[in-house]
Amino acid sequence: MARDKVKRNVVTLCSVPKGKDGRPSKALTFAQAESVLKAAEDSRMHGYVVLSLLTGARTEELRALTWDHVDLEGDKDAVPPIPPHVAVWRSVRAGGDTKTRKSRRTLALPKRCVDALQTQWAQQQREREAAGKTWKESGLVFASKVGTALDPSHVRRDFRNAIKDAEGVDAGEWTPRELRHSFVSLLSDNGIPLEEISRLVGHSSTAVTEAVYRKQIRPVLQGGAVAMDRIFDA
Template sequence: MARDKVKRNVVALCSVPKGKGGRPSKALTFAQAEAVLKAAESSRMYAYIVLSLLTGARTEELRALMWDHVDLDGAQDASPPVPPHVAVWRSVRAGGDTKTRKSRRTLALPKRCVDLLRQHREAQQREQGDAWSESGLVFASATGKPLDAANVRRDFRNAIKDAQGVDPKEWTPRELRHSFVSLLSDSGIPLEEISRLVGHSSTAVTEAVYRKQIRPVLQGGATAMDHIFEQ
């Protein structure tokens, strides 16, 4: 129409169905996050919840995470030193790729995640035996099979049912990622760094969707989380 090639935009004649309003996402406060971690300690979901909250990885990325992409030792003698880290390079999306190119990232692990993942790997190997080694998944069912989204949501809500000040019916696993962004923002981490940590292509999405406050290996998130959740 702008170039006078057609006289009418036929799409404008279509009646568009009214969309259903989406559920607004929320972020845990620090007190709520502490309550969630405490309530989940004895749960099978504990390592999953801690890694999601302290690294900001998407649930679809954690469900596809392989032990081959987790380095719990790092290389402290290297120049520069390489901290323990996780390579977020896969997801359960079609084709196994992450949401966007920038979503492929390597994140330093907070100490709490390193310690817990060591314990999780030992417990998983005892529980699953050969099934664990065959699948190579960090988070899997008791038989070594991949987790599906519905089971993760259900197990997450069961894990946090005793969290003080948190109604499990009102929270989903993906909001741990939103909480990661807000907790870092509260701690003064620049928006640009937070955007890199969560794998966004720009700060616009981080600002508009993820940040709930008014205000090589990426290490900023791990350093801040070690400070926020001091052991």
């Protein structure tokens, strides 16, 4: 059309098909969150559930998390002191990049996360020994029983199995990504400012956080690891 080769834009003759409605997002209440954590305690998914719910990391970020990006001790003598933390620098997306540049972040770990990751490490050592020569070393924090990367469908299945006995929660209606929604909701309920929540979840701006989590952000808003320790009374 720009060069006068076509007199009419044929695209205007096409009707745009209507897509299916997206699955509405939801978040766990505090009581449900406690129930989910308790139900998952004895499962292989416990560390995954705790880290996702208490740090707000994306499921694709947790699946790519490696032990060399986990520090369970920190450095109390540093100035300022360095708390236990995880470096969320990669994801399972093409090329291994996080969703956006600001998604690359280092998150302090609540004590409950430190405990869960210590248990996760011990569990993985036992699985490595049991697997013997079939073990595939990947360095992943959350891997299969032979060390290979987790498939999203397996994560979803194992997550639902892990929380099937959670009181007040229908496991079949929840997915791992909604733990991140719950993280946002719990922080918002407890007066954490939107700007801080936006940084913790790795959004480029508060506008993105408001758009994505508009149902989880409370109208009146008043970091992260300290708040979660207080919320769950670690």
